[in-house]
Amino acid sequence: MTLAFASPLDAAEGLPHTIPYYLADRIKAGIIRWRYPPESSLREVELAAEFGASRGPVREALRILEQQGLVVHVPRRGFKVKAYTPDDLRQLYRLRAQLEGEVIDALADKDVGVLTDALERANEVMCFYAKRGDIEKYFAANVDFHQLMIDSTESSVLRTIMHQVNAMSLSIRYALLSSDFSGRGDYDYHARITQALCKRDFKLARNLTIEHITANLARAVEVYAKALRKYEK
Amino acid sequence: MTLAFASPLDAAEGLPHTIPYYLADRIKAGIIRWRYPPESSLREVELAAEFGASRGPVREALRILEQQGLVVHVPRRGFKVKAYTPDDLRQLYRLRAQLEGEVIDALADKDVGVLTDALERANEVMCFYAKRGDIEKYFAANVDFHQLMIDSTESSVLRTIMHQVNAMSLSIRYALLSSDFSGRGDYDYHARITQALCKRDFKLARNLTIEHITANLARAVEVYAKALRKYEK
DNA sequence: CAAATGTAAATTGTCTACAATCCGTCGCTG
DNA sequence: CAGCGACGGATTGTAGACAATTTACATTTG
Known part of the structure; x- marks a missing residue:
């Protein structure tokens, strides 16, 4: 679980061999460290730009995190960080x-x-x-x-x-x-x-x-x- | 009369059925009924053609099922139905x-x-x-x-x-x-x-x-x- | 005949482009 | 001045195209 903000593409060569997993890890790290606090929205294009990827892999990564209960998705309204009661x-x-x-x-x-x-x-x-x-x-x-x-x-x-x-x-x-x-x-x-x-x-x-x-x-x-x-x- | 649903929390209403969730439901139903038996590979284009969608949503659906433990993904080798010991x-x-x-x-x-x-x-x-x-x-x-x-x-x-x-x-x-x-x-x-x-x-x-x-x-x-x-x- | 190798088809990984939908704001009207 | 509706910007949903990699098969070679 790395925190370092490595450059997007060459770092993709690291642990997960495909971009969606890499993105899921990075976004997850951001959520855990409250860089994306609960209820904040996770915009696809923003994330894609931040990590130097395109929207497809970003969406897959968000789907992964959604299933893990870290992120909530409302159709046509986007993904946001889940807040717990x-x-x-x-x-x-x-x-x-x-x-x-x-x-x-x-x-x-x-x-x-x-x-x-x-x-x-x-x-x-x-x-x-x-x-x-x-x-x-x-x-x-x-x-x-x-x-x-x-x-x-x-x-x-x-x-x-x-x-x-x-x-x-x-x-x-x-x-x-x-x-x-x-x-x-x-x-x-x-x-x-x-x-x-x-x-x-x-x-x-x-x-x-x-x-x-x-x-x-x-x-x-x-x-x-x-x-x-x-x-x- | 839903017997298989893929959405995690099903945010309050069900109407805006988006394609990835719909596909996840259908594929899941197929897995449950052994139409796609364990270890069989789930090819993206095949599924896309079968349900009349394109590969993007299919991949998202498969990611969802992967996180639910129904499907295994091997990079560059595709998705297959998980077999349990x-x-x-x-x-x-x-x-x-x-x-x-x-x-x-x-x-x-x-x-x-x-x-x-x-x-x-x-x-x-x-x-x-x-x-x-x-x-x-x-x-x-x-x-x-x-x-x-x-x-x-x-x-x-x-x-x-x-x-x-x-x-x-x-x-x-x-x-x-x-x-x-x-x-x-x-x-x-x-x-x-x-x-x-x-x-x-x-x-x-x-x-x-x-x-x-x-x-x-x-x-x-x-x-x-x-x-x-x-x-x- | 078995093993290795080279090539072609199939499959996945990713990106760009376009369509559909939603939110905020501005202008109009009562 | 308040309320309603339409417009524009922004964001997501989907499709198709192209590149990279793997698999399968056929050919060659020891």
Whole structure:
């Protein structure tokens, strides 16, 4: 998840091999970072010009994001960034907690050696950037930690769904981070979850994960509402 | 009488049917009914010709279905219908059961009067067509029953996610129905769930729903594998 | 006869152009 | 002065054309 505003065409050679995916990533990054705040309209020609593409791929990218719940489309009136109600947020966190718990359950009969190693490393990286005050890197490492677990699942179904839920929650998580950049609590939880996985105590890991995610809910609702007010004027 | 819809949230009205959504609906219907069996490739020009549209909207429709987990896209190699592994199916059913349980939980503080009426009606309709042997109508009514509950949720997040999960499970449910068209078990469960909701016994309704969905899992895996073999030769 | 290679058809990726629709504003009228 | 309607600009919806890549098949070669 890169933030750098690279030049449009040569950068398209990077991760996603086709333009629609590349655009979806970039637009998604913009939404997560509140460069396109909720309710702001995403005009096709503007985006096309910004990224040096044409409208076709832009539309495909927006369709992708629409299905991921990041963007709303009203026919003949265009695409706009989706805004969540407090109730949405509650349901979102609840779902994410439950599903990530499900992910851990699905790990129970697998070898988790490489996973726990990777988790530990991601957590160290996160800690490192926390001390340095680099929000972007910290955020990336934080996301990575959770993503590692999700990617370790064999089930494509679970991965698909988690992908959706995560996409919706990322902008809130980013706002949360920006508002309070201590990161202590997250590091602690991550370490304990990793440890539980090492010991193959999946039940504990599951409960810790659910707790970890749920712990941020109240603050998330508050911060999101505040951020919303800030941008809607 | 919609039995397959592709639009995510269906913004308040349905009239301005734009071509991409229409195509997504039609293609989705084709996938669910195994007209485009798993692993078969969905060629853009073919689809465009079949529905009298051009390739732009077709690509958008395929992107929508891709995000819904019905279609897989490989760059420069096109779109093809997704095939599920037995493990995928197990996870899918587990998820659907759990999430539909979640939907019922979310109903707990609401007035369910109109909902239970509608459920009862849908179930009668289903029963009617079961006796008549009309698979299509029966299937539609069956889907409607579950969809009614989902649509009654306020939370757009839950609706979005359920939409995904449902989309993936529909083709399996259709195969299941075609293979054994008694429909007795479903009717029974639906009636009991409705009754539990009438009495505001949400816990019972939840458990019944989970049981109802899970009950079909084993047979689903079997039937799907069989159908897969039939088409892959 | 098998493997490798070269060519042609098929398919996808992207762009430009044009048609349909919507929103805001200006002017007209009561 | 307020309300209604028409016009213009802006934006989306769709189609068709062209370029790039892949696949399949036939030919050549060891």
